[in-house]
Amino acid sequence: MSSPKFLVSACLVGQKCRYDGKDQARDFLVKAHQAGDVLAVCPEELGGLPTPRPPAEIFQGRVLTHQNVDVTEQYRLGAEKALQIALQAPSLEKIYLKSNSPMCGCGKIYDGSFSGKLTSGDGIFARELKSKLKLPIEPVD
Numbered sequence: 553m554s555s556p557k558f559l560v561s562a563c564l565v566g567q568k569c570r571y572d573g574k575d576q577a578r579d580f581l582v583k584a585h586q587a588g589d590v591l592a593v594c595p596e597e598l599g600g601l602p603t604p605r606p607p608a609e610i611f612q613g614r615v616l617t618h619q620n621v622d623v624t625e626q627y628r629l630g631a632e633k634a635l636q637i638a639l640q641a642p643s644l645e646k647i648y649l650k651s652n653s654p655m656c657g658c659g660k661i662y663d664g665s666f667s668g669k670l671t672s673g674d675g676i677f678a679r680e681l682k683s684k685l686k687l688p689i690e691p692v693d
């Protein structure tokens with residue numbers, strides 16, 4: 553059984569799981585993944601959301617698509633499932649999360665206006681990780 557050192561947003565290791573069906577691969581994380589050091593999760597897909605899917609942002613505590621469909625429950629479910637996967641990997645040392653996302657964003661997220669503006673805050677998964685898994689988190693732009 554492998555012993556991953558890093559928990560990573562799956563889009564950062566090249567999985568095409570973003571809302572638009574693309575990835576956000578970053579070389580150093582792709583290499584770490586190839587070396588077997590990464591546990592990659594996409595909590596939005598784990599919550600049952602399809603790929604591609606409408607973009608969503610957090611507004612007044614709810615996660616809403618740009619057509620105002622409330623996907624908060626899918627986000628909560630996906631974050632919980634991803635957290636449970638992480639909790640089964642005691643070798644984890646550090647977490648890399650895709651910046652600005654309403655799920656994985658850490659410290660800054662889109663402000664709910666779908667205009668590209670950022671505000672301070674955490675995505676649903678980042679919030680879970682901060683409260684339940686005391687590991688350093690690095691947002692990746």
Ligand code: SF4
Nearest residue numbers: 561562563594650656
């Ligand atoms: S939920 Fe996280 S891992 Fe999945 S596409 Fe969004 S930022 Fe990437």
